[in-house]
Amino acid sequence: MKKHNNLIWFVAATAMILSLVVVCNDQVYGAYRRQHMDVPAPALVFQAFTETPSLQEEDLPVKASAAVKLASNDTYSEIGPGIPENEAKIPEQAADSTAGTQPAQQEQPAQQEQPAQQGQPPQPVQVSQPVFVTADMSYFDDACFIGDSFTQGLSIYSKNPGADYYYSVGVSTKGISKASFTLPGGGTGKLWDVLGQKQYKKVYLLLGINELGGDAPEVFAQRYGEIVKQIQAVQPEATVFIQSILHTTQNKSASSAFKNEIVNRNNEALKMLADNNKVFYIDINPLFDDETGALRSDISGDGVHLKAPCYIEWRDYLLRKVPAWLVSGAGTAMAA
């Protein structure tokens, strides 16, 4: 009698068992199932298991309520974004790798009108105008960069060994607590376990490309804001620089989920987190955009990431966006 390879029956039986598990456990899977109607039940178990959880209270080093208050304000949004975009664009063929060893130049940004808030009368709020100077490479000696694959790119290609880099390819604001980060000096670990071990004066943050289109911009910005608070809790002397999410090329934006409309909406929400005192928002996009407001296609091989030479330009751009007091050594903009 021929033996039978009964694989298909075992697979079918397992699939049915998994489906039953999903259907009979509505409290656990119900909401997830309704959100993901196009995923078959047997796979739903796996997918739900591998989804990164939201930022959990227990994962944070300090409970949010006890977090250090921002120097000037412990609510976001009223003070508008103050970083002007009157920077000249880097010409296409520039191989600008000179470090910024220039005498400090004062940059007076153009006066900005306070935009009226939606549904509220314009508020006469004191907008602190940031004054930017250009620093030299030693500025990065007490700086660190935290983020995703773009931060990995900075760590490898920006020729900036003075700074420290904490990156996790593919990380999002949702998964940042559980993700495995590559740490300065090699090795991996959880971000909140290690971030307090060395004190920085400047923390550059870049997240967002891995979570376009999941949540509303305000929800994303709120999670981001929690992360900023957590960073400040373990880095009380640091100024946090929120870097804009980078645009994707026209082709990528049109043909994939990495859409520039969503990038722009999320960046607008991130701008609200800046207070121009301890938290700044820096728009990187003018450096790499084409005339349509998408990433230039000649500097991206895959439509999302930047080719190696761009990271030098990025580093130098950041050196021109330095709040004056961080170079002069004074306390804060509002120090007595």
Next chain:
Amino acid sequence: MALSDLKFIFWFLPVFMIIYVLAGAKLKRIVLPVSGLCFYCFGAGIPGLIFYIGSALLNYVSAILISKTAGGIKKLILILTLLVNSGVLLFFKYANLISVIIPEGFGFRSVLPELVMPLGISFYTFSFASYVIDVYRGTIAADRDIITYSGYAAFFPKLISGPIVKYGEMQEKLKSCGTTRENIEEGFCTFVIGFGMKVLIADSLAPVWEHILSIGFESISTPLAWIGALSFSLRLYFDFNGYSLMAMGIGKMCGFDLPANFDLPYLSRSISEFWRRWHITLGTWFRDYVYIPLGGSKNGKLRLILSLSAVWLCTGIWHGSTFNYILWGLCLLTFILLERFLLNGFLEKHPAAAHFYVCFVIVQTWVVFAIPDIRDIGNYFTRLYPFLRKANEFVYFQDYVEVLKSKWPFLAAGIFFCLPFFRKWYEKNRKSPVVTVMLFVVFWASVYMIAKQGSNPFMYCSF
């Protein structure tokens, strides 16, 4: 919808198999085309479906007309049909090139929203052309029965990405559709092997090339360049072979013996042999409908060169619409001619050198295949051979270390499954419990991988 989509595996396939098995013989013949049209519609939408049905009907009618006429008119109908078939195919391949910038990344996918190449058109057009030509030659009789013809035309496993099946290969079983428990079990095992190849090996190697793309070809180290070329070569093989095995497996479950598309190609001892073991149904198509009609090898050296040139030019064009595909075809033509006239004696006497030669050359031809921009191909080769041009200041010479650390198991597995050991062992032990357990794990590991990161669409889908 592709064969590796979870929706196909857990919804479409079980429903189809249950209906197919329970249906009587007559009903089975109808279930085949209906399921095929549904499957195609899920993937291509209504416009694609209408286009496809039009093409199928055109060839159906044309074959009947051919069988009813003779002489000049018969030939005229054939020529007109082939002109329409090839005209439409060429139009879709080249219209996109004219009206949009060359897409970045792979260059396979067309990004133009208004003019999308109909899903599977390269495969089904060749399939229908083979049918019409075979009727003209008298190899087969035209199928008057639209139901059995539709069963052939719309057989969903082969519909979108091949294998390119000749009518004669399905003819008998189409008339008397049926399957056995043995077929279902054996077919499903083949399906799972293909599924695992595609998801566990190919999809795991795909990020290597993406990573290299994102750095920019000018800024990678030489080791990374070679690892990238190797990864791409393995990924392409396991992606396409995996998909072909999935198609064959489902074909077997339905009682059909679809032709194999791959036969351990990386074991070849010449490039000519490689292309008899890689994408076999395409090679066979070109041999039977282009190479031999043009004279092949039996009509002197000049005819040989002409026939081979025609085949390889067409092969390049068939694979894509950017110039690098034509360059790729020409590269392969050069090696094949070299072998014909110079190298074959040496290769036969020195198998070790032959194996190395094939792998060494083929891996580099895939680099030409992979990169749409000719200058970028040049950049890549200066990284493969760093003495050609000094590295730019941005190269990070340790960049391959991270990649190797995370991908070495998949590279090793890829190389292992290119060798004959697994296949020999599998053939002997197909029904043993060890195989059952192994394939069970492979199946659910693949489902888990897909659930974790979303399906990686089959690379050949836009052909």
